[in-house]
Amino acid sequence: MSGWLKIVGLGPGDESLVTPEANTALAAATDVVGYIPYVARVAPRDGLTLHASDNRVELDRARHALDLAVQGHRVVVVSSGDPGVFAMASAVFEAVEEGPDAWRTLDIDVLPGITAMLAAAARAGAPLGHDFCAINLSDNLKPWALIEKRLRLAAEADFAMAFYNPRSKSRPEGFEKALETLRTQCGADRLILFARAVSRPDESLRITTLGEATADMADMSTVVIVGSSRTRIIDRPVNPIVYTPRFTPE
């Protein structure tokens, strides 16, 4: 039997945001590998083995998945959102690059998904409707100085910005520092959105300004979006709309 590996994005949470392509891959799999809460989203069935592992063991998980595929299993590695955006795809390729030759000949596909920032942006309106950047605020794998530099340059470029992994228990001070840098660069009136658990039962969306924002408005389930200087709010009798227009004057 010829094994394969598919690295699949399950979207932000709701089943209605999982692509048919992702479901087809899951239906053909013999093994599903991933972080515990993402594997829990896959329905058990005969012939399917679920391998759930804890957070922060991405490389071990990737190697396990590659081993199974080389042995002839049909393996799906699940990520939430899109697997290519701060998720499992890069971890798998790091493992392939450093691993045995057999891993390089494997049939490996990445199946895209709805990433958290786009689900969050859709809920708010279109805050990423013009040029934007996406930054992982975790400094587990890069120096904080690089995060600071990217924040300053992104502000100077007047990008809208989406932030993944804004805050964790192990580094509570990082997001506070990021907010301070953004306030200095962008001013207190700049719009900021905290979108938590979008499409899940405990979804919440808070729209405020950098001047009013505090670090405790985010946790590890939150995507944070900071507008560009052009991002605006349409107040209306129903929910407000936050969007970035397409047009930038000379």
Place this chain on the structure above:
Amino acid sequence: MSGWLKIVGLGPGDESLVTPEANTALAAATDVVGYIPYVARVAPRDGLTLHASDNRVELDRARHALDLAVQGHRVVVVSSGDPGVFAMASAVFEAVEEGPDAWRTLDIDVLPGITAMLAAAARAGAPLGHDFCAINLSDNLKPWALIEKRLRLAAEADFAMAFYNPRSKSRPEGFEKALETLRTQCGADRLILFARAVSRPDESLRITTLGEATADMADMSTVVIVGSSRTRIIDRPVNPIVYTPRFTPE
């Protein structure tokens, strides 16, 4: 009857990348409004009116959709990819902001989709696997100087970069200038990907370097991705993998 407006992303082309949520909206619609090739992706049926319009009339199209919804129609505005990324969502909100009060009370939703850069990145591996930015290279609605500035700052920030609308007949020189700026900032060895019509029958993917890249490698159906300094290629007996690792050393 109470009308509504949903701004829906159909993904990059293949049906297997359309979310169930998008199909549910289309099934409930009385009217579909959009650019000709995107409306052509919606199956005709009794009770559904298709309103296809030409390119570059986004605001007129948005106003037409809003008018229909106010009259009680259930209207889907279709975009390819994700409607919030260089697509119809911002155009609709521009129209709402400048339009009559009745438009502000409407039930308006944005339904996310698989945007072109994420479909392209998945096909290549994971070139957007770490911090990245997305820039629309069209200068129809913003000054070229702003595009140049963003390119320089994005290179300085060492973002991977995705470029939408790299090239059109009306401005053939823009993308050539962008490549020249990127070559100066990032060096000739930096990886660049040209992903055309991903998930469609005429899909193509070309992996090269800035030194070898020429403007005619892109057209308006191409998404261009330029790696960060960390983006690398894994050569293998089968298709090569391009990815950006999660780890950045001090």
